[in-house]
Amino acid sequence: MPKTPVVSGAEAVRAFERLGFRIVRQRGSHVVVRKDSSEGPMGTTIPMHDQIAIGTLKGMLRQAGVAPNDFWKALQ
Numbered sequence: 001m002p003k004t005p006v007v008s009g010a011e012a013v014r015a016f017e018r019l020g021f022r023i024v025r026q027r028g029s030h031v032v033v034r035k036d037s038s039e040g041p042m043g044t045t046i047p048m049h050d051q052i053a054i055g056t057l058k059g060m061l062r063q064a065g066v067a068p069n070d071f072w073k074a075l076q
Contacts (some may be wrong), residue, residue, distance in 0.1 A: 015074040019066060035072035
């Protein structure tokens with residue numbers, strides 16, 4: 001498993017969109033993305049910061065049900 005990358009909020013939104021998520025709404029500097037799956041709707045909130053903290057990114061991936069390897073591939 002690759003090391004968790006340091007990404008910006010905009011890069012994270014693009015990666016989640018490549019994984020099939022869609023932007024539901026934005027309030028201030030936070031974007032909510034959601035995806036309908038067989039287990040039900042899954043989603044997370046992405047802060048639109050220059051750099052997302054590693055712990056925050058890991059929490060977003062866990063909440064959205066995305067494997068870190070899949071996210072890493074979507075970033076590239």
